[in-house]
Amino acid sequence: MAELQSVERALSALLDDVTPSEIERIDCTQAAGRVLAETVTARLDVPPADNSAMDGYALRHADAGQWLPISQRIAAGYAPAPLAPGTCARIFTGGEIPPGADTVVMQERVDAPDAQAHMPSDIAQGDNVRRRGRDVAAGTPLLDAGMRLEAAALGHLAGQGITQVGVYRRPRVALLSTGDEIVEPSQSLAPGQIHNSNRPMLSRLLERFGADLVMREHVPDDFATTQRLMRRAAECADVIVTTGGVSVGEEDHVKHALESLGQLDLWQLAMRPGKPLALGRIGQARLVGLPGNPVSCFVGAWVYLRPLMGTLQGCPRMTTLPRLWARAEFETRTQARRHYMRVGLEFTPAGVVAHAFADQNSAVLSSCLAADALAVIPEYTTVQAGEQVECLWLTD
Numbered sequence: 001m002a003e004l005q006s007v008e009r010a011l012s013a014l015l016d017d018v019t020p021s022e023i024e025r026i027d028c029t030q031a032a033g034r035v036l037a038e039t040v041t042a043r044l045d046v047p048p049a050d051n052s053a054m055d056g057y058a059l060r061h062a063d064a065g066q067w068l069p070i071s072q073r074i075a076a077g078y079a080p081a082p083l084a085p086g087t088c089a090r091i092f093t094g095g096e097i098p099p100g101a102d103t104v105v106m107q108e109r110v111d112a113p114d115a116q117a118h119m120p121s122d123i124a125q126g127d128n129v130r131r132r133g134r135d136v137a138a139g140t141p142l143l144d145a146g147m148r149l150e151a152a153a154l155g156h157l158a159g160q161g162i163t164q165v166g167v168y169r170r171p172r173v174a175l176l177s178t179g180d181e182i183v184e185p186s187q188s189l190a191p192g193q194i195h196n197s198n199r200p201m202l203s204r205l206l207e208r209f210g211a212d213l214v215m216r217e218h219v220p221d222d223f224a225t226t227q228r229l230m231r232r233a234a235e236c237a238d239v240i241v242t243t244g245g246v247s248v249g250e251e252d253h254v255k256h257a258l259e260s261l262g263q264l265d266l267w268q269l270a271m272r273p274g275k276p277l278a279l280g281r282i283g284q285a286r287l288v289g290l291p292g293n294p295v296s297c298f299v300g301a302w303v304y305l306r307p308l309m310g311t312l313q314g315c316p317r318m319t320t321l322p323r324l325w326a327r328a329e330f331e332t333r334t335q336a337r338r339h340y341m342r343v344g345l346e347f348t349p350a351g352v353v354a355h356a357f358a359d360q361n362s363a364v365l366s367s368c369l370a371a372d373a374l375a376v377i378p379e380y381t382t383v384q385a386g387e388q389v390e391c392l393w394l395t396d
């Protein structure tokens, strides 16, 4: 039997000479979830001028403790006039501080019976003034290359009046589902058949990882068709993901087709689930051959496809999953394969607790439903309930 390869070895074989795809300029309205390919420098101060943090009155701090005539009214959106000495200005949240004023008093603290207002004396200079450039100063770095553009980053870009950004092209992925027994969810099952549950599950995970799914095909269990569809996939995709057909059976054609078209880099891993996982390449395209069992696909996607998508998109954060320690609410024992157990995490005041779904068989997709993390149980280890286990947090 072939020697089992470590997950680390497989990851380095998979990622070693992978470089980020080309850069494209896109509209910010289309940029959610994309990976920034350039450092963005702020060109504007945010806020662009000193403004009020409260509805109230703007004054010179030197005039605190006095009755002051109200010389102007400043709503947000309008340019103020300079503040006449010895007066105050009615001002609203977001209104620009008039030249000459340096402090705002919230209206709840002000007695203003008619056109005059009494300012309290216990105020500090600068109170309730949001200074120009407090959030972002023009000329400073705003966003770093390699970050995924999510809500706050998109808000920051808009705050700068930026409408286009350079991002890495999304990796093109071909998803091939092998197996004569596999039928679409819309079809009813004949004896021996099962529905294709891996395809929608992997499609969703790949989309979360930033992939552009350019081909989805069912591949029957014959060598010539497997070879033909894999060749076609290599022509249109950066990454070919196959499911099933990588084990040792006579109907497992993926490895042979891969060897005939390109090269098999690595096969047979010391991990559970996912032992027969195959890695290789056809021309420029990478191939990740996931075992057919749904849990092997789910775990394989998090452990291999996420780092691959991250590397292709120039996003270092996606190449590893965040790790945390949790108290095991279960017992388990491993042999020669490292076990990636699906666990739900409970965040308690006393720490994080990991609950494992009772049936951890690789054909039992139910174990992934409430999985927040993969508890990584090393080879030849016994875990007792109450012990700490290291978990990989399943986050985009």
Ligand SMILES: Nc1nc2c(c(=O)[nH]1)N[C@H]1C(S)=C(S)[C@@H](COP(=O)(O)OP(=O)(O)OC[C@H]3O[C@@H](n4cnc5c(N)ncnc54)[C@H](O)[C@@H]3O)O[C@H]1N2
Pocket (backbone or CB within 6 Å): 177, 178, 179, 181, 182, 194, 195, 196, 197, 198, 199, 243, 244, 245, 246, 247, 248, 252, 273, 274, 275, 276, 290, 291, 292, 293, 294, 296, 362
């Ligand atoms: N003699 C041996 N047999 C097996 C070994 C072994 O070492 N020696 N390894 C076992 C392990 S571990 C795994 S994992 C499986 C993986 O085999 P394959 O990758 O060739 O996958 P298939 O046989 O095609 O399918 C496995 C299982 O998953 C079901 N499946 C496949 N595709 C889908 C899909 N798209 N949606 C839902 N379910 C799917 C398929 O019907 C099978 O039940 O091999 C073991 N055998």
Ligand code: MOO
Pocket (backbone or CB within 6 Å): 271, 272, 273, 274, 275, 276, 291, 293, 295, 296, 362, 363
């Ligand atoms: O390696 Mo298989 O995925 O354990 O069942």
